Amino acid sequence: MEHRITIGGVVFFAVVGVGPAAFAEPYPEGADRGPPGAVAGDTAAAAAPGAVAGDTAAAAAPRQPSAAELASARHLFALGLAAEDQGRWAEALETYERIRKIVVSPALWYHLGVCHEALGHVVEALNAFELAMSGATARKELALASESRSRIEKLRTKTSQIVLQLPEDATGVRVAIDGEPIHPALVGAAILVSPGARRIAVRAENYAERFEATVQAETGAVVELRAELGRKRPLAVLRPSAPARPAPPRAPAPGLSIPPVAVVGAAAALGAAAVLTGVMAYDVRHTFLKKNASPAPGSLGERQALRDRGQALAITSTVLTGAALVAGGFATYLFWPSASPRAAPRDAAGRRPSPAPRAPGPTALSPWVGVTGAGVAVQGVL
Numbered sequence: 001m002e003h004r005i006t007i008g009g010v011v012f013f014a015v016v017g018v019g020p021a022a023f024a025e026p027y028p029e030g031a032d033r034g035p036p037g038a039v040a041g042d043t044a045a046a047a048a049p050g051a052v053a054g055d056t057a058a059a060a061a062p063r064q065p066s067a068a069e070l071a072s073a074r075h076l077f078a079l080g081l082a083a084e085d086q087g088r089w090a091e092a093l094e095t096y097e098r099i100r101k102i103v104v105s106p107a108l109w110y111h112l113g114v115c116h117e118a119l120g121h122v123v124e125a126l127n128a129f130e131l132a133m134s135g136a137t138a139r140k141e142l143a144l145a146s147e148s149r150s151r152i153e154k155l156r157t158k159t160s161q162i163v164l165q166l167p168e169d170a171t172g173v174r175v176a177i178d179g180e181p182i183h184p185a186l187v188g189a190a191i192l193v194s195p196g197a198r199r200i201a202v203r204a205e206n207y208a209e210r211f212e213a214t215v216q217a218e219t220g221a222v223v224e225l226r227a228e229l230g231r232k233r234p235l236a237v238l239r240p241s242a243p244a245r246p247a248p249p250r251a252p253a254p255g256l257s258i259p260p261v262a263v264v265g266a267a268a269a270l271g272a273a274a275v276l277t278g279v280m281a282y283d284v285r286h287t288f289l290k291k292n293a294s295p296a297p298g299s300l301g302e303r304q305a306l307r308d309r310g311q312a313l314a315i316t317s318t319v320l321t322g323a324a325l326v327a328g329g330f331a332t333y334l335f336w337p338s339a340s341p342r343a344a345p346r347d348a349a350g351r352r353p354s355p356a357p358r359a360p361g362p363t364a365l366s367p368w369v370g371v372t373g374a375g376v377a378v379q380g381v382l
Contacts, residue, residue, distance in 0.1 A: 110148055122158050130148070132145075159195070167207070175201070177198055198214070270323045274317050
């Protein structure tokens, strides 16, 4: 593929291979264009004096493009050159930017600069030509380096500069020019911009107001601007906070109060029902065994009904017996004296009076849920 360069108004063609040799330096996806003289992801240009690598890790171990990617890049480069020939600069720029996300070379940087210059992007064009010059010098592509240097000298006179001043004690500064963030380190230094109306926005964490202004940057002019951020915000007093402690389990909500006497009565009733059903089951079983020993003709259905009734009564008696035992155990727990009663004070003679018996009172059963588990709480006076 051929690369067009204009020197001294005469157009000639310099052979620039758009293949693995021309696109030898991979460019990391999503890397930003650096400031003039900086090279982000272009390893050949980064080796030149004064070049600054934008991504050290990517420059140290770049991902090599595949053969399919290189072939696609060559095809896109041809489309970009065709768009340049017809003056479709925006389309050509978009094509070259797609290539830049895969591979990069001095020739690609040069054509990016040509498109930016044609579209009036003075600073972007200057940056691209400086990258092209650095890469071409490192590769000893003298014609390309010379043409890039010539364009740089012409473009420098077309740029404008903005010097932004902020209060010296401003912290957490955020600066944007035309919506693009600018590193706070450039505050107070000359920031290169393209001529025209430029919108400036500044904010600081320790100042209450946001500064916004639109300035007219003339070609070759230096615009000095001081950002007024209003009054300072009061510093918050930081108090040492105590270490966080885990919240205690939530106290159980008041539940249903059950007098101990009612528990005892329920246990007695369940026990009586268990005995009654047990007696009935025994009587039915005795009748069944008697009729089964000498069955009468046609009594099979009656005997089967007796057997089923006896089994049902026996199961009922067993269940009632278990419920009566549980209720009896719970009633015993309610009436059991406390294991560790508080000792009463001694009298003048040094004798300790015997503790008065505690009358049982209502008991509350309350379900509870806490950090460490859940259960049923029993509350009341025993």
